[in-house]
Amino acid sequence: MREIIDLSQEIYNGMPVFKGLPEVKISVHATHEVWEGIENPTTSTPSVYQLELGEHTGTHVDAISHMGKEYKTQTIDTMPLSMFYTEGFCLDFSHKDLRELITAAEIKAACEKEGMAIQKGDTVLLYTNHYRKHYNTADWPNGPGITAEAAQWLGECHIAAFGVETMSPGVPKISNREVHQICGAMGFTHYENLINLHELLGRGRFRFIALPLKIRGGTGSPVRAVAVFE
Numbered sequence: 001m002r003e004i005i006d007l008s009q010e011i012y013n014g015m016p017v018f019k020g021l022p023e024v025k026i027s028v029h030a031t032h033e034v035w036e037g038i039e040n041p042t043t044s045t046p047s048v049y050q051l052e053l054g055e056h057t058g059t060h061v062d063a064i065s066h067m068g069k070e071y072k073t074q075t076i077d078t079m080p081l082s083m084f085y086t087e088g089f090c091l092d093f094s095h096k097d098l099r100e101l102i103t104a105a106e107i108k109a110a111c112e113k114e115g116m117a118i119q120k121g122d123t124v125l126l127y128t129n130h131y132r133k134h135y136n137t138a139d140w141p142n143g144p145g146i147t148a149e150a151a152q153w154l155g156e157c158h159i160a161a162f163g164v165e166t167m168s169p170g171v172p173k174i175s176n177r178e179v180h181q182i183c184g185a186m187g188f189t190h191y192e193n194l195i196n197l198h199e200l201l202g203r204g205r206f207r208f209i210a211l212p213l214k215i216r217g218g219t220g221s222p223v224r225a226v227a228v229f230e
Contacts, residue, residue, distance in 0.1 A: 002228060002229070002230055003228070003229040004226050004227070004229075005179045005196055005199050005200065005227045005228075005229075006134060006195075006196060006224075006225075006226055007057040007059065007125075007163075007196050007197065007210075007225040007226055007227060008058070008194070008195065008223065008224050008226075009059045009193050009195055009196055010058070010061040010223050011024060011026075011053065011057060011069075011222065012024065012026065012155035013025060013026045013116065014118045015057075015058065015090075015136075016135070016136055016140055016167070017054065017056075017057060017167075018056065018141075018167045019141065020167065020179075021054045021056055021057070022052070022053060022057075023052075024050075024051075024052070024053045024057055024058075025051075025052040025053070026049055026050070026051055026063070027050050028044070028046045028048075029048040029049060029050040029051075030046075030047045030048040031044050031045055031047055032044055032045040032046075032047045033045060034047075035047055037092050044219060051077035053222075054149050054222055055076075055215060055218055055219055055220040055222070055224050056192070056209065056219075056220045058190070058193050058222055059191065059192070059194055059210075059222065059223055059224075059225050060190075060192060060193065060212075060220050060221060060222045060223055061076070061084065061189055061190070061191050061197070061210060061212050061220060061223050062162070062189050062219070062220045063075050063076035063079060063189070063212075063218055063219050063220050063222060064079065064084070064178070064183070064184055064187065064189060065217075065218075065219050066180070066184075066219040066220050067180045067181060067183050067184025067185075068180075068181060068184045069205060071184045071185070073214075074210050075114045075214055075216075075217045075218055075219065076213075076214075076215055076219065076221050077188075077214050077215060077217065077218060077219035079212075081211065082104055082121070082160070083161065083189065083208065084161075084173065084210050084212060084223070085207075085208075085209050085211070086121055086122060086123045086160045086161070086207075086208050087119065087121070087123070087126065087185050087205050087206070087207060087208065088122055088123035088125060088163075088205070088206055088207075088208035089109040089114070089116050089121055089122070089124065089125070089200075089204060089205050089206065090124075090125040090126075090127055090197050090200035090201055090203075090227075091107065091111065091114065091116075091124065091126055091127065092114075092124070092127050092201050093106070093126055093127060093128045093144065094127055094128055094129040094198075095127050096144035097144070098134075098142045098143065098144070099142050099143070099144065099145075099171050099174070099229065100137055100144045100171075101144065101145065101146065101147045101150075101171060101174070101175060101188065102144060102145065102146045102150055103125065103146075103147050103149065103150055104147070104149050104150040104152070104201075106150075107124075107126075107146075107150055107153070107154070108153075109230060112197060113188065114202070114204075114216070115148055116204070116205075118154075118157040118159060119157065120157075120158040120159075121158075121159070121160050122159050122160065123159065123160055123161045123162065123163060123208040123210075124154065124162045124163070125162070125163045125164075125191075125197055125208075126146070126163065126164050126165075126197075127165070127195065127197035127198060127200070127201060128143060128144045128164070128166070129165075129198065130143040130144065130165045130166050131165040131193075131194075131195050131197075132198070133211075135151045135187075140167070141167060141172070142178060143164075143165065143166030143167065143168075143171075144168040144171070145165065145166060145168060145169055145171040145172075145174075145175055145176060146164075146169060146170055146175065146179060147170070147175050147179075148164075148179055150171070150177035151169070151170070151175075151178070151179040151182040151183065152182055152186075154188070155182060155183070155185075155186030155187075155188055156186075158188075160188060160189070160191055161188055161189045162188075162190050162191075163190060163191035163192075163225070164190065164191070164192055164194065165193065165194050165195065165197060166192065166193070166227065167192055167193060168192060169183075169190045169192065184227055190224065191210060191225060192199075193224060199227075200227055203229065206227040206228055206229050207227070207228040207229075207230070208224050208225070208226075208227055208228075209225070209226050209228065210223040210224070210225035210226070211223060211224075
């Protein structure tokens with residue numbers, strides 16, 4: 001029987017976003033009472049919300065164009081859908097603490113421990129338990145992240161993407177900028193702000209689906225990421 005595990009954060013008014021990015025604002029644009037012409041209504045039932053948010057809100061994927069100006073033509077609407085519909089598996093790095101780095105050697109060791117081999121076109125998810133421990137706290141921006149050499153190694157494995165629970169794939173001011181640059185140069189991407197990765201541990205391969213919105217010229221997009229076990 002098919003099992004679908006939701007890996008996506010809720011999007012809501014005032015939710016945490018990466019420092020400097022647009023805040024999420026959700027307001028009622030229209031109500032059923034107004035549409036029905038009810039005078040002096042005692043209820044207000046939303047029929048349409050207005051959303052104001054950045055492309056890199058909540059669980060999202062980065063376009064290659066986000067990685068550097070030299071990749072400006074590789075926007076989210078031009079990236080092949082096959083990048084967002086892949087096989088995947090999840091590795092356990094829950095022992096990592098705040099702002100700790102995950103190295104290529106550690107990813108290799110985790111693959112060996114789980115008996116998993118990275119295949120061309122895979123999406124590799126990295127569980128750190130940061131979401132459940134620190135979401136919406138002062139330490140939420142201070143999660144673990146991969147090193148630049150880990151990003152390089154993943155790129156050499158010809159993955160489609162990797163995914164993390166944190167707001168950035170690397171540790172800000174340590175490896176995050178370099179990780180983005182390597183993704184751009186090697187033509188793969190990453191997902192940020194994933195949840196429920198603990199439900200994937202020790203279960204082997206699954207179908208990973210996280211289709212972006214078709215934003216013309218977009219540098220990224222929120223996604224509804226899921227893992228599907230057949």
